[in-house]
Amino acid sequence: MRIAGLIVAVLGWLVAVLSTQVPGTGAQIAVALLGFVVACVGIIGILNQHHLRNAIWKSR
Amino acid sequence: MLIRINKLRFAIAIALTAAFVGGWMLPVLALAADKPAAAAAPITTADLKAISGPTTDQLAAGDPGGTLTGSVNDIVVADSKKGLTLADLVNMVGQNRIAINIVWTLITGYLVMFMQAGFAAVETGLCRAKNANHTMMMNFMVYGFGLFAYWVMGFALQQGGCAPIANLGGLNPLNHEFAVNFLGGKPWGLFGLKGFFLSGTTYDVGIMVMFLFQMVFMDTATTIVTGAAAERWKFVAFAISTFCLGAVTYPLYGNWAWGGGWLSQLGVNYGLGHGYCDFAGSGVVHAVGGMTALAVSMIIGARIGKYNRDGTPNPMPGHDITMVLIGCFILAFGWFGFNPGSTLGASGAGNLRIGSIAVNTMLAGATGSFSAILYMWIRFGKPDASMSGNGLLAGLVAITAPSGFVNTVGAAIIGFAAGMLVCLSVEFVERVMKIDDPVGAISVHGTCGLWGVLSVGLFADGTSNYGGSWNGVNGSVTGLFYGDPGQFVAQLIGGATLVGIVFTLSYLFNWAVDGIVGQRVSAASELEGLDLPEMGALGYPEFQLVTPGLGRSIEIAGR
Numbered sequence: 001m002r003i004a005g006l007i008v009a010v011l012g013w014l015v016a017v018l019s020t021q022v023p024g025t026g027a028q029i030a031v032a033l034l035g036f037v038v039a040c041v042g043i044i045g046i047l048n049q050h051h052l053r054n055a056i057w058k059s060r
Numbered sequence: 061m062l063i064r065i066n067k068l069r070f071a072i073a074i075a076l077t078a079a080f081v082g083g084w085m086l087p088v089l090a091l092a093a094d095k096p097a098a099a100a101a102p103i104t105t106a107d108l109k110a111i112s113g114p115t116t117d118q119l120a121a122g123d124p125g126g127t128l129t130g131s132v133n134d135i136v137v138a139d140s141k142k143g144l145t146l147a148d149l150v151n152m153v154g155q156n157r158i159a160i161n162i163v164w165t166l167i168t169g170y171l172v173m174f175m176q177a178g179f180a181a182v183e184t185g186l187c188r189a190k191n192a193n194h195t196m197m198m199n200f201m202v203y204g205f206g207l208f209a210y211w212v213m214g215f216a217l218q219q220g221g222c223a224p225i226a227n228l229g230g231l232n233p234l235n236h237e238f239a240v241n242f243l244g245g246k247p248w249g250l251f252g253l254k255g256f257f258l259s260g261t262t263y264d265v266g267i268m269v270m271f272l273f274q275m276v277f278m279d280t281a282t283t284i285v286t287g288a289a290a291e292r293w294k295f296v297a298f299a300i301s302t303f304c305l306g307a308v309t310y311p312l313y314g315n316w317a318w319g320g321g322w323l324s325q326l327g328v329n330y331g332l333g334h335g336y337c338d339f340a341g342s343g344v345v346h347a348v349g350g351m352t353a354l355a356v357s358m359i360i361g362a363r364i365g366k367y368n369r370d371g372t373p374n375p376m377p378g379h380d381i382t383m384v385l386i387g388c389f390i391l392a393f394g395w396f397g398f399n400p401g402s403t404l405g406a407s408g409a410g411n412l413r414i415g416s417i418a419v420n421t422m423l424a425g426a427t428g429s430f431s432a433i434l435y436m437w438i439r440f441g442k443p444d445a446s447m448s449g450n451g452l453l454a455g456l457v458a459i460t461a462p463s464g465f466v467n468t469v470g471a472a473i474i475g476f477a478a479g480m481l482v483c484l485s486v487e488f489v490e491r492v493m494k495i496d497d498p499v500g501a502i503s504v505h506g507t508c509g510l511w512g513v514l515s516v517g518l519f520a521d522g523t524s525n526y527g528g529s530w531n532g533v534n535g536s537v538t539g540l541f542y543g544d545p546g547q548f549v550a551q552l553i554g555g556a557t558l559v560g561i562v563f564t565l566s567y568l569f570n571w572a573v574d575g576i577v578g579q580r581v582s583a584a585s586e587l588e589g590l591d592l593p594e595m596g597a598l599g600y601p602e603f604q605l606v607t608p609g610l611g612r613s614i615e616i617a618g619r
Contacts, residue, residue, distance in 0.1 A: 009560045019549060032553055040559055048358060048495070
């Protein structure tokens with residue numbers, strides 16, 4: 001899960017960077033925004049879930 | 061008699077009218093009659109020699125009015141036998157411009173350095189008294205650890221290929237940027253390679269100024285992490301983690317944004333506005349610190365007692381709100397170095413915009429604290445002191461990137477939104493992500509730093525002119541609301557880089573540190589407070605400290 005979260009975060013960055021290759025500014029904004037959101041999902045949605053599963057307060 | 065008086069009045073009225081009309085018309089007529097002015101004769105060395113300054117006797121009498129001090133006598137001549145020449149005069153003007161810029165950059169750098177005291181006060185005040193020494197010591201030593209890392213390699217990686225920087229005399233020895241070709245065969249600058257240990261050709265007056273200024277910025281980023289990880293971070297882990305941030309993570313992003321790296325070239329390479337623009341570091345400083353704070357907080361876990369078994373959070377109030385708010389004021393003061401100082405000069409190349417930048421800074425801080433207090437008052441019925449302070453900081457963090465590119469209305473909106481955003485983010489981080497951040501650093505610096513980055517792409521009004529171009533693209537930085545959507549794309553890519561790359565790098569470094577020395581102190585140390593177990597001395601040795609909610613009283617007296 002840790003690695004998966006980090007990989008998704010990096011993939012999000014890659015999507016955002018690929019917006020430079022998309023024609024049209026509107027499409028570029030959409031793709032860059034998508035990349036930003038994917039990177040956030042990698043951290044908040046995947047990586048953090050791993051840490052919450054093993055959270056210290058669950059065992060006390 | 062009556063007729064004579066009327067005649068007299070009439071004569072006076074005619075005379076006054078003539079004088080009035082003539083007063084306006086004469087200059088107009090004179091202008092119309094003017095021939096084109098002859099071109100001024102160029103100044104020659106002979107002219108300079110004809111200028112005389114005050115005599116020694118005049119100066120010996122003192123100069124209480126300040127009219128004699130500073131004259132032709134004070135211009136440095138290259139050859140005393142030749143006397144004053146035109147070349148001396150021109151060189152003096154050039155050196156004065158660089159001198160003004162160097163002094164400006166140094167003084168604003170000193171202001172930024174003093175922000176360490178503000179961070180120390182805010183973070184220590186927001187922690188419990190049993191951890192006061194430990195928290196204060198992290199904020200104190202982050203200066204030394206960070207500085208050392210930055211001197212060894214951080215500065216070289218960040219600024220090693222940044223030349224030319226005209227405001228500081230060129231910085232020409234910083235001329236080696238490592239780049240690879242990527243996406244469309246465009247050069248992507250990744251890191252600099254000149255300036256390790258500030259040795260060799262980088263032993264240069266301008267580069268020393270640049271180092272000092274950039275170093276205190278880096279130090280600001282490293283001190284953000286200590287707040288988020290406070291009250292359970294092992295001191296040795298903190299030291300190693302700080303070194304990694306100051307030596308590698310921060311400099312890499314700094315290079316991409318400020319050192320001529322690939323983010324700054326998005327405009328030149330792909331036509332995206334002026335490339336990624338981050339005037340004073342909402343992204344480079346604050347979001348980098350915020351992302352690292354998030355990574356460390358995830359790895360290190362929540363403090364004991366912060367969350368119940370069902371995941372509901374418990375409040376853990378800090379021990380000194382006066383210290384917190386004084387710290388916030390110190391930070392707001394230091395921010396006048398942070399933002400206006402980022403022009404790297406006060407003379408020439410549009411640098412007089414420093415007044416506008418300073419006003420934007422104070423406005424955004426004020427509207428940030430205003431909106432945060434408004435939010436807390438409406439939501440919880442009381443104007444919360446610590447969140448008011450965080451609102452101020454949130455506004456300041458958010459305006460840091462756009463401060464040089466926006467007008468006052470934009471600055472006020474950016475700050476106001478940041479104040480709201482920080483309150484929402486603190487709740488999200490604490491209640492949804494269940495990440496324990498004792499001082500709200502992730503929200504203040506991470507979330508609002510990202511907002512600051514994006515706001516450049518929205519609110520930049522296209523009036524700034526720093527030497528006619530920015531990041532190698534001619535013209536002024538202009539955001540989406542003023543007609544350049546490409547700038548917003550560049551800012552989005554910069555934000556995605558912070559989340560996708562900077563966070564990942566920080567996470568990997570701190571994961572490794574966790575595996576090598578362990579990030580977290582023992583449960584016993586944490587419950588006792590870190591002052592004695594970690595630092596060997598208490599912050600408040602003559603007090604009896606009680607931990608609310610845990611039913612533990614720590615006897616201090618006599619230890």
